[in-house]
Amino acid sequence: MHKAFLCHSSDDKEYVRFVAHRLGRLRVNFDEFSFQPGKDFRDEINRHLDDTSLFVFFVSEKSLKSSWCHYEVDQAQMRRMKGGIEGQLAIIIDRNTSFKDLPKWLQNSKAIIQPRPVQAARDINYTLYSLIPYDKKRPFVGRNDIKDELQFKISPINYRLPKIFIIHGLEGIGRRSYMEDVCFNYMNQLKLGPFCFIDETRRLDDIYLWVLDETLDMSSRESIKRSMKVFSGLSEDEKILEINKSLALLCCDQNMPCLFDVGGMLDDMGRYRDEYIKLLNNFVSGDYDHYLCLIHKRKPVIDGLSFIDLLLCQKIPPLKDQEISLLLNQLIMNYRISVTQGVREAFPIIVNFLGGYPPSAYFAANSIKEYGVDTVLKNNNLLVDLKARRFMQFIKELNLSPEEWLILRYLASERAIPLSALAVAIGLGEDIVSNILIKMQDMNLVLQLDDNYVISPPIRDAIPRVKGFLDKDFFQRIGEAYTKNFWANPDIAPPIEIIDATLNAISRSGSTDFSPYQDLVRVSTIHRLADEFYHEQEYERSLEYAKRAEHMDPISKDIRARIFRSLVQLERYDEAEIKLSEIFQKGDKGAFYLKGFMLKKQRHYNLDYAPGIDGN
Numbered sequence: 005m006h007k008a009f010l011c012h013s014s015d016d017k018e019y020v021r022f023v024a025h026r027l028g029r030l031r032v033n034f035d036e037f038s039f040q041p042g043k044d045f046r047d048e049i050n051r052h053l054d055d056t057s058l059f060v061f062f063v064s065e066k067s068l069k070s071s072w073c074h075y076e077v078d079q080a081q082m083r084r085m086k087g088g089i090e091g092q093l094a095i096i097i098d099r100n101t102s103f104k105d106l107p108k109w110l111q112n113s114k115a116i117i118q119p120r121p122v123q124a125a126r127d128i129n130y131t132l133y134s135l136i137p138y139d140k141k142r143p144f145v146g147r148n149d150i151k152d153e154l155q156f157k158i159s160p161i162n163y164r165l166p167k168i169f170i171i172h173g174l175e176g177i178g179r180r181s182y183m184e185d186v187c188f189n190y191m192n193q194l195k196l197g198p199f200c201f202i203d204e205t206r207r208l209d210d211i212y213l214w215v216l217d218e219t220l221d222m223s224s225r226e227s228i229k230r231s232m233k234v235f236s237g238l239s240e241d242e243k244i245l246e247i248n249k250s251l252a253l254l255c256c257d258q259n260m261p262c263l264f265d266v267g268g269m270l271d272d273m274g275r276y277r278d279e280y281i282k283l284l285n286n287f288v289s290g291d292y293d294h295y296l297c298l299i300h301k302r303k304p305v306i307d308g309l310s311f312i313d314l315l316l317c318q319k320i321p322p323l324k325d326q327e328i329s330l331l332l333n334q335l336i337m338n339y340r341i342s343v344t345q346g347v348r349e350a351f352p353i354i355v356n357f358l359g360g361y362p363p364s365a366y367f368a369a370n371s372i373k374e375y376g377v378d379t380v381l382k383n384n385n386l387l388v389d390l391k392a393r394r395f396m397q398f399i400k401e402l403n404l405s406p407e408e409w410l411i412l413r414y415l416a417s418e419r420a421i422p423l424s425a426l427a428v429a430i431g432l433g434e435d436i437v438s439n440i441l442i443k444m445q446d447m448n449l450v451l452q453l454d455d456n457y458v459i460s461p462p463i464r465d466a467i468p469r470v471k472g473f474l475d476k477d478f479f480q481r482i483g484e485a486y487t488k489n490f491w492a493n494p495d496i497a498p499p500i501e502i503i504d505a506t507l508n509a510i511s512r513s514g515s516t517d518f519s520p521y522q523d524l525v526r527v528s529t530i531h532r533l534a535d536e537f538y539h540e541q542e543y544e545r546s547l548e549y550a551k552r553a554e555h556m557d558p559i560s561k562d563i564r565a566r567i568f569r570s571l572v573q574l575e576r577y578d579e580a581e582i583k584l585s586e587i588f589q590k591g592d593k594g595a596f597y598l599k600g601f602m603l604k605k606q607r608h609y610n611l612d613y614a615p616g617i618d619g620n
Contacts, residue, residue: 006057006090006132009033011076013066019097019121020062026125026455028423030438031132046075053079057135059089060128061110063096068105081109090135095124122218123257125455130195143334144185146327147178150318154186157316166316167288169260172300173320176460178362179299180262180453182320187260194260196297199453201419202268204562205531208243208279209236213526215250215261217500225497229523244283251287255294262297264453269298274305281309288314322360329355331362335369350377363460370447399463399470402447407432408440412449412459413474414482416467417512418505420456425502428489429482429509456501473540480513487520497524504529516548527556534566543573561592572602 010032012020024034032038033052040048049072053059059080067073083089094106094115103115114131118124133141158165169186171179180196187194200214212235216228235243254261263269269280276284287296288311298304303319306312323331329351336343358364371380404412407430414429415421423441427434441457444450451458459467486506490498498506503524510518511533518525534549547570554563564587571580580602587595 006135007031007033007055008058008060008093008128008132009053009056009076009080010060010062011067011073011080012062013064013070013073015066016062016064016097019124022121023125023128025424026122027129028438028455029434030423031129045072049076050079053083054088056080056083056088057090058128058132059084059092061092061094061106062124063094063101063106063115064098065100068101077107077110081107084109091131093128093131095127097121097124118257120219120257126195126198126257126259129455140338142181143331143338144181145331145334146323147182147185147320150182150320151186151190153318154190154316158190164313167294167314168284168296168298168311168316170298170300170304170306170315170317171320172303172317174322174361175301176361176363177320177322179320180451181362183260183262183297183299191260191295194258194295196260197262197454198254198259199262199264199420201264201266203266203419203532204268205528205535206268207528208240208247208283210526210528211263211283212243212247212250214500215247215254219250219253224495225523226495228497240279241282244279244286247283248286248290251296252290252292252294255292255296260295260297262299265298265300270300270302270304274302276304276309284309285311323362323365324360325355328358328360328362328365332358332365332369335365336372339369339373341369341373344377347372347377350381353381367447399466402449407436408444409471411437411440412444412467413471415450415457415459416464417474418508420453420458420501421505422455422499422501423457425486425490425505426457428485429505431485474512476512476514479509480515483509483513483515491520508533511545511549527553527560530556531560531563531566534563534570538566538570538573541573543570546570547574561587561590564590564592565594565598568598569601572605575605577602577606 008027008031010020010024020034021036024032024037029037033056035048038048038052039045053076061067061073061077061080080089080092084092092110092113094110094113096102096115096117097119099117099119103111106115116127118127169183171183173179184196187196198214198218200211202211209232213228213232216231220228220231235246238246251261269276271277284296287294304317306315306317309315322328332351332355336347341347354368358368368380411426411430414426421429423434423438426441427437430437441450441452445452449460449463451460483506486502486509490502491506497503503521507518507521507525507529510521530549530553534546534553537543537549538546547567550563550566550570554560554567557563564583568580568583568587571577571583584595584599584602587598
């Protein structure tokens, strides 16, 4: 695995520590992570430089005067000349230094001015990825038809180039991979991300916290609390302006931020909700050369939008037979599988089962590597399950260890988790968890987004159906472990993913005490918990969290609907009638549908019910 050596002055430790934690132990050689106590410091430096692919020098007045930094720079230069270090990166972290202050051999290297450590971590991660040999990277094939359309839209002959790229298609079909290829090959090596997942509970406050987390580094809990309090008091137009200011900061660092829609951006008709129309309209109105990506499952309705000429909307279809065959062939070469006559003859048969779906190709190649082509052909029902989206059988026949199943089950209960948090949750070292994740990525069970890991969307729902939900004791242990590892310093706010994961663990342990974290609890988190407990048929807990969410946001019609549905499921019809009356009085959409839902439930149990409100 490629690693970066972080050369820095002890005076810049806070900045570099943030970068190191953001990247994770497995991607950096950092003294606090790597150096053995009691050992000679020079020996430790040399040992870890020998294990380094990328030398990163954090440039400041202090580091330029540091004798230890001079020693590390000199040793890195020697290894670079001998081919031991593949790349180098200079990150200037204060305004009192410039490129001309760099050591001579680093002046010909990539150097960036970056006062924000979160972006420095992205730059290092991106550079590490660029050092991976081509045959070790995930191959990208096909999509030539939509690439031709894209090239035309972004060509100089067009007066107004698109600023927002809208990508839609089935989960796992390759939407993100397509846009990563577009960013690198057609958009001057832009970096796709960071990613913000938007479900039906998310609101502008959550997007602001996400973008704040990506731009305002090393913030204290108190400063974030103040920022969020000020933001919550703004009008909707002012909130949108603040969000776009922060999005502009991300774009200035060669990023294409991505809003990943998982049910929250579009209404039932496929139209963008009003707040997102305003957000997008404000984004494209700027004169800057900035770009935004939106990823959807369904095609959004864009007709009638005033900025439609600044949008490029593309559907990602399944791969064609020749494309999926090429992908499978490249994977087999990457996996160093011997291409025997039997493998060649099996290709057309296997391709016929894949249905143009990239995860099927990864699974088929991995299965051929593990079990041989004859076994795959005999068990082609697995490929049929992938093609037909019936993943239950696929999950049941996976030959995974108990630790691997535990990681999958936990990831299925979360949206996105960084490696450091996953290791704490599972109770294993980061190196062990990383190796498991590498295997799971090969099998297309797990995906990596930025610094986080997510379960592959097609199998998210299948995991708990096959293996069941994790119990309360497990989540209690996770909550305690997260609190100990990430909340010990009351002045430092954890990343937003760890905030949500901690609160999720606390709630699923059966506790309702969020007081230690109250300053960072958001209504969307409580709302999401209410929805999740409802779908797990824990209606009492769903009602409890929905009421807490309503107390935080009394105007949300979605929260009112969740309270009503939970009351109906609990057969507390008198209370449900009162809530339904309120829903009608507020003029919420779907009120008649909700009333029908209650009547159907009452009839099902042969219960008498009052006439209630007729809706007129």
